[in-house]
Amino acid sequence: MDRTPDFAEIVREHQAMVYSLALHALRDSAAAEDITQDVFLALHQNLGRLEGPSHIRHWLARVTSHRCIDEIRKRGYRRGPALEEVSEPGRSDTDRDPLLRQRLRQMVAALPAPARLMILLRYQEEMELAEIARVLDVPVQTVKSRLHRALGLLREKMGRQRAAVTEARS
Amino acid sequence: MNPVDPFEQQLREAFRRVEPPPGLERKILLRIQPRQPRRLPSWFAVAASLVLVVGGSLGVMRWQEHQQRQREAERVRQQLALTLEITSRTLAKADQRLKSIGVERIRLQEVSSWQEY
Numbered sequence: 419m420d421r422t423p424d425f426a427e428i429v430r431e432h433q434a435m436v437y438s439l440a441l442h443a444l445r446d447s448a449a450a451e452d453i454t455q456d457v458f459l460a461l462h463q464n465l466g467r468l469e470g471p472s473h474i475r476h477w478l479a480r481v482t483s484h485r486c487i488d489e490i491r492k493r494g495y496r497r498g499p500a501l502e503e504v505s506e507p508g509r510s511d512t513d514r515d516p517l518l519r520q521r522l523r524q525m526v527a528a529l530p531a532p533a534r535l536m537i538l539l540r541y542q543e544e545m546e547l548a549e550i551a552r553v554l555d556v557p558v559q560t561v562k563s564r565l566h567r568a569l570g571l572l573r574e575k576m577g578r579q580r581a582a583v584t585e586a587r588s
Numbered sequence: 589m590n591p592v593d594p595f596e597q598q599l600r601e602a603f604r605r606v607e608p609p610p611g612l613e614r615k616i617l618l619r620i621q622p623r624q625p626r627r628l629p630s631w632f633a634v635a636a637s638l639v640l641v642v643g644g645s646l647g648v649m650r651w652q653e654h655q656q657r658q659r660e661a662e663r664v665r666q667q668l669a670l671t672l673e674i675t676s677r678t679l680a681k682a683d684q685r686l687k688s689i690g691v692e693r694i695r696l697q698e699v700s701s702w703q704e705y
Binding site for chain 2: 425426429430433434435437438441442447451454455458459462515518519520522523526537538540541542544569572573576
């Protein structure tokens with residue numbers, strides 16, 4: 419595969435995916451930029467081993483996810499507030515979408531690293547469970563159970579928020 | 589995944605892809621460029637050549653001077669050796685001459701002492 423002219427195109431096509439995964443996982447734009455650069459540098463070094471466009475996408479998702487999990491663990495993000503400890507919005511919060519989205523991101527950032535990446539691969543990249551399992555090198559059943567549990571916690575948390583807002587309005 | 593589940597839809601909206609910061613693509617492509625060998629400015633090359641030429645010339649001149657001094661010293665040494673040899677021969681001759689004069693005197697003295705008797 420002739421590298422130089424195609425590689426710029428590959429970067430343009432996939433940089434949003436890589437950067438977004440890293441940004442949503444780490445909630446740190448500088449770290450996300452560093453990881454993005456490292457991942458594409460690694461891709462360039464391994465491009466000859468990849469078979470085609472879909473393989474490249476899978477490879478990028480895989481390497482980015484693993485780098486993010488390593489970074490989260492290294493920085494002790496896991497030791498940050500657990501989901502149960504993330505404060506629910508007070509009465510002044512409304513059910514406006516931007517705030518809701520921000521709140522959802524905060525709650526996901528409080529999840530353990532693997533669960534966090536599962537949520538992102540599922541809802542950012544629309545991946546099926548089997549593909550998530552291949553990307554993260556875990557059994558499909560593990561993806562199923564962790565995703566189910568994480569979604570349950572998030573729903574519960576959001577449900578409590580809505581109840582608090584409703585109560586505030588009444 | 590249930591496409592109509594509002595909660596999952598909220599998750600999709602919360603985690604939509606974000607545009608990377610401007611310039612990120614350029615940074616990535618710069619990192620994969622092979623490193624160019626650092627080129628020295630042309631004035632540096634000229635200066636380095638001058639230093640080599642001048643230094644080399646000075647070195648040669650010094651060597652030649654050294655050789656000249658060596659040859660001069662050798663010549664002086666040889667002259668001195670010759671002078672010493674000549675002096676030595678001259679002294680030897682003088683000594684011989686003196687010795688021969690001394691023997692004649694003794695003979696003369698002997699003769700004169702015999703005459704006194």
